[in-house]
Amino acid sequence: MINRNPRRSDEPIWWGLFGAGGTWFAMITPITILVLGILVPLGIIDAESLSYERVSSFVSSLIGGLFVIATLALPMWHAMHRVHHGMHDLKLHTGVVGKIACYFFAALISCIAVIFVFMV
Template sequence: MLNYSPKRSDEPIWWSLFGAGGVWFAIVTPITVLLMGLLLPLHGLGLVDLNYDKLLAFVASPVGAVFTVLTIALPMWHAMHRVHHGLHDLKFHVGAVGKYLCYFVALVFTVLAAIWVLDLI
């Protein structure tokens, strides 16, 4: 028998943030770590002219600000979604309170990242 009035769910929102965060973390984060973690301290190995002032100017630009917030926020949404479902898999049924607490932590990190970036601009 078909249910013609299914209960609405908020799961597509959380799964989309989870998916976006996972893709961002898998594709963009290694490049960011390479640039800021290796090439910046080693002054670009003589291949690129990369220094702190140029990086700060990039983060202060609109594109760089959005990139920085997404680099911090999307993996956090991914991680907190994993924490929420990991608790469920470990038989810690925290219910809606635990679910929204996990997503609240991700929201706090997103807001703090945006405030930090806006403070640089």
């Protein structure tokens, strides 16, 4: 028998943020590490191009601000979703409290990222 009124789940929201965070972390973070951690120290990219004034003006722009927010927030949602489901896999059934704690922490980091961008 088919249940015509299934109970709604909030899981698609968390899976969407999980997928977006994983994709961002897999595709954007390695390029950021390559540029900031390897190419600039080796002198391949001029360090002056990453001066405080230029970086500050980039972060102050709409695209730059969204980039910084996404770089901080999306991987955190991915990580906290993994922690939430990882606790279940380890037989640490924290229930709704664990779910709220994980997603609250991800939301907190996201809010801090937004505040950081708007304060600069």
